[in-house]
Amino acid sequence: MNSIRIMFVASLLFLGLGVRCEAAENQLEKWYMYWGLGISNIKHPEPFDGLLNLLEVFPGVTRTQLNLDLLGFYKPVNTKMMAGFVINGAADRTEVEGEGSMQVNLYTYAASVQYFPKEIGKGLFCRGDFGVASANVSIDDEDQGASDSGLGLLVGIGYAHPITPGTRLALNLNYASRSIEGDHWGTVGISLGGLF
Numbered sequence: 001m002n003s004i005r006i007m008f009v010a011s012l013l014f015l016g017l018g019v020r021c022e023a024a025e026n027q028l029e030k031w032y033m034y035w036g037l038g039i040s041n042i043k044h045p046e047p048f049d050g051l052l053n054l055l056e057v058f059p060g061v062t063r064t065q066l067n068l069d070l071l072g073f074y075k076p077v078n079t080k081m082m083a084g085f086v087i088n089g090a091a092d093r094t095e096v097e098g099e100g101s102m103q104v105n106l107y108t109y110a111a112s113v114q115y116f117p118k119e120i121g122k123g124l125f126c127r128g129d130f131g132v133a134s135a136n137v138s139i140d141d142e143d144q145g146a147s148d149s150g151l152g153l154l155v156g157i158g159y160a161h162p163i164t165p166g167t168r169l170a171l172n173l174n175y176a177s178r179s180i181e182g183d184h185w186g187t188v189g190i191s192l193g194g195l196f
Contacts, residue, residue: 026122027165032082034072036172036193040065042092043186044104052094060097066090067174067189072112079119086112088129088154088176090187100140106178106185108133108152121160121168121195129154133178135185150180160195168195 042065043049056063067090074084088110093103110131117124133152137144156174163169169192176187 025165026119026162026168028076028079028120029166030076032072032074032076032084032120033196034069034074034086034170034193036067036069036072036170036191038067038172038189038191040067040090040092040187040189042090042104042106044092045183045185052092055094055096058096062095062097064091064093064095067187067191069172069191069193074112074114076120080117081113081115082120083111083113086110086129088152088174090176090185090189101138103138103141105136105138106133106176106187107136108154108176108178110152110154112154116160121162123160125158125160125170127154127156127158127172127174129176133180135178135180147180150178152176152178166196169193170195 044052052063055061070087070089072084072086074082076082088108090106091103093101095101108129108131110129112127112129114125114127116122129152131152133150135147154174154176156172158170158172160168160170172191172193174189176189178185
């Protein structure tokens with residue numbers, strides 16, 4: 001978990017240093033691809049959430065929570081807004097030294113919209129996703145099966161900075177809500193992504 005924190009802080013510093021420099025000329029594209037990786041704080045249904053939080057305080061237990069955006073494909077609607085498809089995921093892995101591990105993966109396969117007040121890929125932006133959600137649990141890296149489908153919603157804000165004419169870094173703060181099989185998961189995620 002420490003290496004993830006170090007990588008994330010280094011990425012934030014890199015983005016912060018890039019903001020002080022003059023931005024590269026932002027080139028508007030015919031379509032965009034987006035990928036992102038970061039940290040998350042997942043709120044599981046009770047009593048499961050309380051048990052994980054309790055387990056985390058024992059020696060020899062490590063817990064890693066990640067946030068990711070995969071296969072994001074967007075087409076510009078105009079110079080300020082783009083719409084497309086993205087897979088937003090969150091992972092919560094708990095490892096007990098010498099005993100085993102458990103991992104909960106949450107996914108939302110979503111239609112997505114991003115709005116930039118200046119222009120696509122430059123400055124502040126807001127994001128909204130809506131789609132089909134699912135969950136998967138693995139114990140000792142053996143798949144225990146996937147859930148039925150549910151609904152997923154994500155809202156977020158961020159800041160994008162062009163580093164080359166066709167590449168932008170995007171810092172995101174998102175809240176994702178997933179309702180699956182009568183249970184509810186809430187996820188706050190911070191991620192650094194690339195918009196190409």
